[in-house]
Amino acid sequence: MSHESDRGCVLIAAAWVDDQLRVLIGNIFKDLNDCGVHPVAAKEFDALNRSILDGCFGKSVNRVNFCRLIGAIDSPTAAAMAALFQLRNEHFAHFAGVSELSDSAVAPKLSEFIESVVEAHPNPASLQNTVCGPGLERLRFTTAFESLRATTFAAETNFFKIAIHRRLRSLPIELRPHK
Template sequence: MSREREKTTVSIEEYEKVQTVLNALMDQLASQLPNESANRIKEIYEFRSSILGETDRGAVLMAAAFLDDKLKGLIEKRLVQDRKVRKRVFDFNGALGTFSSRIDFAYLIGVIPKNAQKDLHTIRNIRNQFAHHAAPLSYDDEKVKGLCNNLVFHGVLETADAGSKFRRSVMGLLTHVTLAFESTEAIEAHPDFSIPDRAGAYQIVSKVFTDVTGAEYPLKHEHESVGAR
């Protein structure tokens, strides 16, 4: 009888050993990246570990908040670097003050693809299910399960359970947003418009008005100072 058939359970200690090996592999991978990139990858991996010990509700709320924050950072990097205007736009009552508005805006400015936009909205809807229902709730709830089954970023078979699809989709989206952040550049602010001298046009209009009516152009005071009359 093979070892594979003999072994039907895995101990907690063995799981911890697997995690230790995976952590070492992740550290090895991160060490080959620039410091900022490595830190972002490590942050994602550490976040994954942190939600594994959470309840379904806790994991969903944490994941949505983390994705929202990372999406905000991605959008901020793409926008004109005007701190005062950005703060106003991202305030709660601002144009980009909600997770929903940030998802759509990120898609419209081309920093995330359509399928990421759809999955992010699905995760937002899953979050709302947990946030707006005080009664006990889990991934096995029919509505939650249906939403999880709509996710595509998980990369697993459709037969996988809802919780696995959710967690893996979150990790896939976080990885995608992180990679997008690396390649995104800020839009340059457009220079101020140079206001043209309209004196020539005024003189023509003023002359025509006087020639036709015999009266002084009524808006003359808007174009000539008192001393110039």
């Protein structure tokens, strides 16, 4: 993201998280379909999956809320994602003027995003106790995004496979996935 404007950084970061949420939810639906008594064929599954992801899960916040509801992400991570999407929507995506991470109007939402990431993933020392100055807002934003990206989605993709396989072992044989 080093060659992007501040607007580009925020939009790309939010789009990446949004895409990962779509993939995560799609994988959850696939795993659930594989465990179903009446699994849906691939072509129909793809159409239904797109319909759900573009319909009731069409908004980023709905995807975050769903993943939080089913335990795929923890509360601080959900808060960090929601703060990122609010930062994007309020100051970069739906605002025609010039917007920079160093703008005083952006500072509260940027701080909310960074604080949420620190709460979710308290290891990034470069985010904690750093005084913002000229140019540091972008460094803090990209560091927060990288922390969220690296720690959340690396582990979450296996969450449902593990949970579903544990659940499957406890089901009667006739309800196990069809192979």
